[in-house]
Amino acid sequence: MAELLHPGLVLxxxxxxxxxxxxxxxxxxxxxxxxxxxxxxxxxxxxxxxRGTILGYPVVPYTVDALSRLFALVFAIMAFGxxxxxxxxxxRVEVPAAFVYAGSAIGVxxxxxxxxxxxxxxxxxxxxxxxxxxxxxASAYRASMRYLMVHLLGGVVLMAGIAGxxxxxxxxxxxxxxxxxxxxxxxxxxxxVNAGAPPLSAWLPDAYPEASWSGTVFLSAFTTKTAVxxxxxxxxxxxxxxxxxxxxxxxxxxYALLENxxxxxxxxxxxxxxxxxxxxxxxxxxxxxNGAAAHAFTxxxxxxxxxxxxxAVLYETGRxxxxxxxxxxRTMPLTMVCGTIGALSISSFPLTSGFVSxxxxxxxxxxxxxxxxxxxxxxxxxxxxxxxxxxxPWFVFFQxxxxxxxxxxxxxxxxAMVLFAALCIGLGVYYAPLYRLLPYPVDYVPYTxxxxxxxxxxxxxxxxxxxxxxxxxxxTLTITLDTDWFYRKAGPWLADALRAGIGAVxxxxxxxxxxxxxxxxxxxxxxxxxxxxxxxxxGTGTMVLWVAILLTFYLILYYA
Amino acid sequence: MFGFGAWFGFAACAVLILFAKGxxxxxxxxxxxxxxxxxx
Numbered sequence: 001m002a003e004l005l006h007p008g009l010v011l012x013x014x015x016x017x018x019x020x021x022x023x024x025x026x027x028x029x030x031x032x033x034x035x036x037x038x039x040x041x042x043x044x045x046x047x048x049x050x051r052g053t054i055l056g057y058p059v060v061p062y063t064v065d066a067l068s069r070l071f072a073l074v075f076a077i078m079a080f081g082x083x084x085x086x087x088x089x090x091x092r093v094e095v096p097a098a099f100v101y102a103g104s105a106i107g108v109x110x111x112x113x114x115x116x117x118x119x120x121x122x123x124x125x126x127x128x129x130x131x132x133x134x135x136x137x138a139s140a141y142r143a144s145m146r147y148l149m150v151h152l153l154g155g156v157v158l159m160a161g162i163a164g165x166x167x168x169x170x171x172x173x174x175x176x177x178x179x180x181x182x183x184x185x186x187x188x189x190x191x192x193v194n195a196g197a198p199p200l201s202a203w204l205p206d207a208y209p210e211a212s213w214s215g216t217v218f219l220s221a222f223t224t225k226t227a228v229x230x231x232x233x234x235x236x237x238x239x240x241x242x243x244x245x246x247x248x249x250x251x252x253x254x255y256a257l258l259e260n261x262x263x264x265x266x267x268x269x270x271x272x273x274x275x276x277x278x279x280x281x282x283x284x285x286x287x288x289x290n291g292a293a294a295h296a297f298t299x300x301x302x303x304x305x306x307x308x309x310x311x312a313v314l315y316e317t318g319r320x321x322x323x324x325x326x327x328x329x330r331t332m333p334l335t336m337v338c339g340t341i342g343a344l345s346i347s348s349f350p351l352t353s354g355f356v357s358x359x360x361x362x363x364x365x366x367x368x369x370x371x372x373x374x375x376x377x378x379x380x381x382x383x384x385x386x387x388x389x390x391x392x393p394w395f396v397f398f399q400x401x402x403x404x405x406x407x408x409x410x411x412x413x414x415x416a417m418v419l420f421a422a423l424c425i426g427l428g429v430y431y432a433p434l435y436r437l438l439p440y441p442v443d444y445v446p447y448t449x450x451x452x453x454x455x456x457x458x459x460x461x462x463x464x465x466x467x468x469x470x471x472x473x474x475x476t477l478t479i480t481l482d483t484d485w486f487y488r489k490a491g492p493w494l495a496d497a498l499r500a501g502i503g504a505v506x507x508x509x510x511x512x513x514x515x516x517x518x519x520x521x522x523x524x525x526x527x528x529x530x531x532x533x534x535x536x537x538x539g540t541g542t543m544v545l546w547v548a549i550l551l552t553f554y555l556i557l558y559y560a
Numbered sequence: 561m562f563g564f565g566a567w568f569g570f571a572a573c574a575v576l577i578l579f580a581k582g583x584x585x586x587x588x589x590x591x592x593x594x595x596x597x598x599x600x
Contacts, residue, residue, distance in 0.1 A: 250576075257580040258588065321591075378565075379572035386573050457565030465573030472577055479594075481587040488594055 003049035007037040008106030015099030034080035041072045060112025067439040071109040071229045078221040085416035086214035093134040098218040101127030105222035113172040114162045125151040135212040147207035158190025177234045195227035196271045202484035209263035213311035228277045237284020248275030249380045256387035258480045269388040280361040286440040291360030298353035302345035305420040309339030316406035322475040327401035334408045336397040338417040345424040347389030353427035356446045382462040
């Protein structure tokens with residue numbers, strides 16, 4: 001029965017219908033459609049539900065296994081939480097676009113062939129661009145266009161890879177792919193663009209924080225985690241991904257430490273957290289793949305919670321910069337508590353969801369005798385606490401008294417935050433349901449004495465480091481240059497320089513041409529003009545004389 | 561190793577903060593850096 005309705009398409013259709021509704025009907029559909037998607041995902045049995053043919057190629061738009069169920073479920077839960085949080089959103093475009101975006105993400109997770117993956121992949125790019133655009137500011141418009149350009153580029157690369165793969169193998173099936181041809185490298189590159197991998201990571205912190213107070217909550221969940229899903233499906237155990245992931249982890253920490261905008265801090269931390277997942281995919285054992293999948297699940301919930309608390313602050317104060325904020329715990333206690341729960345979860349504090357998921361990746365590195373990777377992951381865990389676990393709540397809710405006295409946000413936002421905070425704690429304490437959903441059987445106990453003690457030591461002494469070195473972390477009104485500098489500054493400079501250079505050369509060539517032409521005309525007019533030598537009227541006698549001279553020469557030459 | 565988590569966590573954070581600080585010297589700009597509009 002459940003396989004008659006595709007949960008992703010239900011959300012997409014609901015998103016389109018929402019544009020026509022207002023008032024209570026709109027509220028009802030905003031909550032019911034994602035709830036229906038959750039129920040459909042849970043009810044869908046394993047195996048192929050839909051299959052068909054497009055342009056002669058077999059397609060499988062709807063198929064379910066453990067991995068796709070896990071991701072589709074968390075995407076549907078996220079659409080519900082985001083919809084609830086955004087009930088007071090005044091933009092009429094944002095939530096419909098977000099539902100199309102979320103539904104397309106679910107569509108990718110339920111796709112059994114590369115053509116369906118690609119179609120939903122591009123639909124996601126359009127939906128998410130509209131979510132950013134609907135913030136309605138000039139900076140959001142420009143950011144949404146930059147975002148779209150990067151994702152269309154990624155889409156073209158992916159399309160080329162898929163075309164090459166289908167031409168080479170004759171199969172459209174979306175299965176594990178070996179890195180043995182240029183087409184497969186292109187597919188990997190296309191996936192990695194959406195994961196926020198180097199060298200294009202900058203699209204994420206550039207675009208997401210420009211969305212509205214609720215838009216960023218939606219954006220944090222789908223694009224990067226869909227990329228994690230497709231990498232899990234197609235490239236498990238690709239060693240390169242360990243290095244890519246480690247780079248992303250430390251890039252995220254270092255840039256977040258330098259950042260002043262609270263939502264850009266959290267955006268860098270998305271890159272950091274996706275890095276942990278990519279490392280897990282690169283290690284490629286059942287433990288590490290489980291870890292990557294579980295971490296994607298918990299990450300979506302606590303990152304949404306963190307961005308909800310940041311969104312609530314933005315909604316109430318209109319401010320985003322740490323230098324403008326501080327001391328909000330007095331009048332926003334609920335937002336502070338929920339934000340802190342999200343911050344503890346991202347730091348993998350025991351009894352939160354991050355602890356039961358991230359530990360599996362570290363354990364897999366240990367099991368695989370990758371000592372250096374394990375040490376770097378441990379250092380990164382300390383760094384996560386530093387840049388997101390303490391820095392975000394400290395600078396937003398405590399720090400100095402900014403004089404701001406905003407109240408907690410309206411009920412819809414409070415309810416969404418409480419719901420996600422409960423999920424973060426709930427999964428940290430009662431993790432069996434999450435472990436049951438993972439793609440491989442789980443043989444892992446997160447709560448051992450040694451592990452808990454070591455994690456607490458690591459986190460508490462990271463906290464100590466934060467406060468000891470607080471003077472070095474003082475916020476300044478600055479941003480940090482990233483690779484987007486090349487297309488935001490160097491590109492326009494180059495275009496300007498080329499335009500100026502080409503203009504100068506063009507002017508010089510034309511000037512030289514005109515003066516040459518003028519000089520030529522002068523010579524001609526001196527020769528052929530009214531008084532020119534060749535145009536003068538000569539007397540008959542002169543001509544007879546010249547003819548006589550010529551004839552004389554002729555005679556001399558003839559007899560000589 | 562006794563207290564591994566503690567000293568490793570502290571040291572990792574110190575290194576990360578100092579590295580970030582050092583990188584900031586080269587890469588930090590005013591947050592209005594990208595705001596200047598180009599005139600056609």
